[in-house]
Amino acid sequence: xxxxxxxxxxxxxxxxxxxxxxxxxxxxxxxxxxxxxxxxxxxxxxxxxxxxxxxxxxxxxxxxxxxxxxxxxxxxxxxxxxxxxxxxxxxxxxxxxxxxxxxxxxxxxxxxxxxxxxxxxxxxxxxxxxxxxxxxxxxx
Amino acid sequence: xxxxxxxxxxxxxxxxxxxxxxxxxxxxxxxxxxxxxxxxxxxxxxxxxxxxxxxxxxxxxxxxxxxxxxxxxxxxxxxxxxxxxxxxxxxxxxxxxxxxxxxxxxxxxxxxxxxxxxxxxxxxxxxxxxxxxxxxxxxxxxxxxxxxxxxxxxxxxxxxxxxxxxxxxxxxxxxxxxxxxxxxxxxxxxxxxxxxxxxxxxxxxxxxxxxxxxxxxxxxxxxxxxxxxxxxxxxxxxxxxxxxxxxxxxxxxxxxxxxxxxxxxxxxxxxxxxxxxxxxxxxxxxxxxxxxxxxxxxxxxxxxxxxxxxxxxxxxxxxxxxxxxxxxxxxxxxxxxxxxxxxxxxxxxxxxxxxxxxxxxxxxxxxxxxxxxxxxxxxxxxxxxxxxxxxxxxxxxxxxxxxxxxxxxxxxxxxxxx
Numbered sequence: 001x002x003x004x005x006x007x008x009x010x011x012x013x014x015x016x017x018x019x020x021x022x023x024x025x026x027x028x029x030x031x032x033x034x035x036x037x038x039x040x041x042x043x044x045x046x047x048x049x050x051x052x053x054x055x056x057x058x059x060x061x062x063x064x065x066x067x068x069x070x071x072x073x074x075x076x077x078x079x080x081x082x083x084x085x086x087x088x089x090x091x092x093x094x095x096x097x098x099x100x101x102x103x104x105x106x107x108x109x110x111x112x113x114x115x116x117x118x119x120x121x122x123x124x125x126x127x128x129x130x131x132x133x134x135x136x137x138x139x140x
Numbered sequence: 141x142x143x144x145x146x147x148x149x150x151x152x153x154x155x156x157x158x159x160x161x162x163x164x165x166x167x168x169x170x171x172x173x174x175x176x177x178x179x180x181x182x183x184x185x186x187x188x189x190x191x192x193x194x195x196x197x198x199x200x201x202x203x204x205x206x207x208x209x210x211x212x213x214x215x216x217x218x219x220x221x222x223x224x225x226x227x228x229x230x231x232x233x234x235x236x237x238x239x240x241x242x243x244x245x246x247x248x249x250x251x252x253x254x255x256x257x258x259x260x261x262x263x264x265x266x267x268x269x270x271x272x273x274x275x276x277x278x279x280x281x282x283x284x285x286x287x288x289x290x291x292x293x294x295x296x297x298x299x300x301x302x303x304x305x306x307x308x309x310x311x312x313x314x315x316x317x318x319x320x321x322x323x324x325x326x327x328x329x330x331x332x333x334x335x336x337x338x339x340x341x342x343x344x345x346x347x348x349x350x351x352x353x354x355x356x357x358x359x360x361x362x363x364x365x366x367x368x369x370x371x372x373x374x375x376x377x378x379x380x381x382x383x384x385x386x387x388x389x390x391x392x393x394x395x396x397x398x399x400x401x402x403x404x405x406x407x408x409x410x411x412x413x414x415x416x417x418x419x420x421x422x423x424x425x426x427x428x429x430x431x432x433x434x435x436x437x438x439x440x441x442x443x444x445x446x447x448x449x450x451x452x453x454x455x456x457x458x459x460x461x462x463x464x465x466x467x468x469x470x471x472x473x474x475x476x477x478x479x480x481x482x483x484x485x486x487x488x489x490x491x492x493x494x495x496x497x498x499x500x501x502x503x504x505x506x507x508x509x510x511x512x513x514x515x516x517x518x519x520x521x522x523x524x525x526x527x528x529x530x531x532x533x534x535x536x537x538x539x540x541x542x543x544x545x546x547x548x549x550x551x552x553x554x555x556x557x558x
Contacts, residue, residue, distance in 0.1 A: 008173050027354075032502075032527045036193050043527040045428065062354065064383055070296035071193040078196030093170050093310075094296030100169045101200055101298045104162060 003122070005113035007135035008091055009099050012109040016132045019084035022056035023125040024048050030069035030095070039081040057129055057137075058083035059120050063092050073098035077107050085131040087113045089120060113137070142172045142310075148179060151306060159209030163305035170299055171310030180272045180311040185215040185304035186260045186284075188276030189297035190247040191503055192221040192240035200298065201246035204305065209250050212307035216255040216265045218277045219446075220244050221504040224256065225474060225497040231505040240504075250301065256498035257473030259372065259446040261288060264475065269394055272315055274303030278385075279445045279520060282375030285386035287368060289394035291315045294385050314386055317404070320395060322359035322388050325408040329362035330415050339373070340537035342366060343519030346374035348422035350382025352412070359388035359402035366392060369448055376445050377519025381425075426522040426535035429513055433552055438512030438531065440464075440545040441501050442538065443471030444520040449479035455493070456484055458542045464492030467508055468545035471500040492545070502528040515544045 011017060026046050028034075033043045039054040053076075063069070073095055076082045086095065091114055102109040113135055123129065129139050144152065152168065154161045171179060189197060221240040223229045232240065248254060255263045260275075261283050267273045267290035275281050275292040276299070284290050293313040295303060303309045313319050326349075328336070335341050349358060366374070366389065378384035388396035396402035429435075442455070447470060455470060470493050477485055477497060485495055494506075501507050502524040507514070514531040516522050522535040534550060543551040 009169075032524045045526060064350075064354075064381070068188060068191060068193065068297055070298050071189065071191070071197050074196045074200070074298070075194035078194065078199070091174050093174050093299060094294065096173050097166060097170050097296055097299040097302075100166050102196075104166065105196075105200060105203070107196075 002136055002138040003115065003119050005087060005115045005135045005137050007111065008114050009096050009112040010133065011111035012103040014133055016130050017084045017111060018128065018130040019055055019057045021123050021125055021127050021129050022051065022053065022058050024058060024060050027062040027064040028060050029064045030072040034072055036072045036075035037079065039076050053083045054081045056083050057085045057087065057131060059123060060086065060088045061117060061120060063088065063095065069094045070098040074102055077102040077109055080108065082110045085111050085113065087115050087120065087137070089115065089117045142168060142176055143178055144168065148308065157208040159204045159207035160305055162204070162207060163209065163302035164308060166298065166302040167306050167308050167310060171312065174310055174312055176310035176312040178311050179308040180315055181307060182213055182274045182303055182309050183271045184213050184265065184267050184273045185211065185300055186218060186265065186275040186277060186280050187215055187247060187252055187300045187304060188218040189301050190217045190220050190244060190252070192236070192243045195239065197297065198239055198243045198246065201243055204301065205246050205249045209305050211251040211304040213304055215252045215304040216260040216263065217247055217252045218280070219258050219499045219503055220256055221499060223497055223499050226495070229496065229506055230499070250305070255473065255475065257446045257475060258444070258500070259448065259473060262448050262475065263473055272309065274300055274309045276300035278379035279372065279376035281385050282379045282387065283372055285314055286375055286388065286393050287371050294383065320357065320386060321404040321406065322357050322402040323409045324353055324356055324358040325399065325403070325411045326358050326360045327362060327411060327413045328360050330413060331362070332416070336363065338537065339370065340517065342370040342373040343377040343517070344419055344423050344426070346377025347381045347426055347519045348419055349387065350378040350380060350384050351422060351425070353382060353384065355383035355385065357386050357388070359390055359396055359399065361390045361399060363389050363392065369451055372445050373519060377523070380520045380523040423535070426519060427533060428526050429532040429534050431534040431550055431552060433550060435513060435550045436548065437466055437515055437544055437550050438509035439466050439507055440468040440515045440541045441471070441507070441521050441525070442469070442517055442541055444500055444502065444518040446500070447472040447476055449476045452476055452480045452484065454538065455542065456488060458539060459491055459493070462491065462546045464545040465548040466545055468493045468542070469496050469501050469506065470494065471496045474498060507531065513550065515541050515550060517541050
């Protein structure tokens with residue numbers, strides 16, 4: 001199965017990215033929700049508590065909360081502890097700017113893509129997938 | 141397609157130096173990604189990026205300084221990780237403290253005003269109605285749009301300073317009329333007047349709003365004319381539990397003299413009749429602990445957003461001659477401390493109030509006990525304490541907060557609406 005996502009921001013350096021899918025259905029706030037040093041989810045009230053973003057294609061259905069999210073993602077980028085790719089349901093400037101700044105600093109940046117929620121739902125949690133440079137997401 | 145003006149193209153080409161070019165490149169890329177077709181000239185900025193999160197943010201700010209960066213518009217600073225007025229209050233390692241100082245210095249070197257507050261709108265930064273600005277810090281964004289009627293999107297860290305240096309932001313979202321229209325009408329006329337007369341109602345309303353509408357623009361009907369501190373509490377809670385950047389209060393906020401003005405003449409897509417049962421769920425959601433009366437607490441935290449001078453005076457009145465037996469952390473800005481004067485802050489300090497300035501207890505480690513129960517009257521603290529400090533939290537009104545700090549135990553007095 002494959003689905004074409006809208007490429008919001010290309011990976012840096014360019015190239016396809018392969019990793020297992022991580023479904024994050026509950027609204028996620030990077031600041032207060034993700035440990036900037038480790039990339040683990042730290043909000044004890046979330047059903048996704050203690051999951052690890054690192055090395056996953058993170059499917060974020062809804063983003064919430066603080067404008068410090070950019071800083072958290074930039075720290076993860078600098079530490080090399082980011083998701084392999086990030087797929088959101090809606091373009092989000094706060095996340096994107098971290099990736100833009102990371103690229104300006106010459107650091108490795110995951111691609112950020114957009115898919116409708118219905119398409120997000122069809123990607124099974126845990127399944128390996130590849131995100132290509134044109135935005136194609138292929139399972140397996 | 142993003143079109144740049146001749147001046148913007150020149151900036152991008154380096155006419156105003158490498159930092160301005162970098163800043164505009166970031167703004168233009170973000171604008172392109174979000175589908176903006178042009179940039180808008182901004183009049184001021186509020187910078188959230190000065191809070192230390194790690195080395196990466198320091199390296200970026202120092203890169204801007206190194207490249208000759210300078211803010212092009214008046215720019216205030218949000219809270220940092222350090223209480224610059226009360227030294228060594230934060231439990232930070234010497235290395236972290238040094239890095240936080242480096243970050244603060246970089247933003248000062250870029251020309252930002254040292255306000256160090258999440259309530260810049262109470263520290264003299266009051267953009268005029270209808271003006272375009274670029275603000276970070278979600279509560280400040282909500283206040284700026286909703287209460288001042290100036291126009292900003294929720295600018296995250298880095299986008300804020302890049303907007304300040306380039307003097308530009310992508311023309312999209314809440315900068316445009318269309319996105320400021322209330323699509324949801326919230327009828328609050330069924331709520332008890334006694335409830336709405338209490339301060340505690342506003343963070344609860346905000347917490348409910350954020351959960352219910354996410355980032356949609358809603359207009360309340362039937363709230364009367366809550367003062368600025370109540371609107372501040374409502375917006376801060378709504379911007380924590382949701383991504384609310386603008387709300388209207390019909391008859392109170394400047395873009396909502398009437399329902400028709402708030403909805404820009406269009407019928408609302410949704411009407412919600414608010415009742416107490418709906419609010420109770422939001423209220424419960426603000427606490428992680430049940431709040432058994434008499435339960436020992438490790439402290440009380442108030443002041444997110446930073447306390448105004450009026451709120452500091454109210455704290456002083458409620459505390460009276462009593463003394464706190466557990467720390468009552470009162471987070472505020474240097475602007476409010478200047479306004480209330482030294483005598484009041486010294487009196488509070490002798491009664492066991494720990495005044496925290498320039499920062500707050502959820503962004504840097506200040507709380508003395510590292511676990512236990514914290515009581516707060518702030519919807520935003522209630523939202524962030526469990527994940528940021530690891531404490532359990534009980535949300536209650538200010539009187540309960542003060543009584544509990546004096547007793548060292550949770551003493552609920554204002555739970556009538558629960």
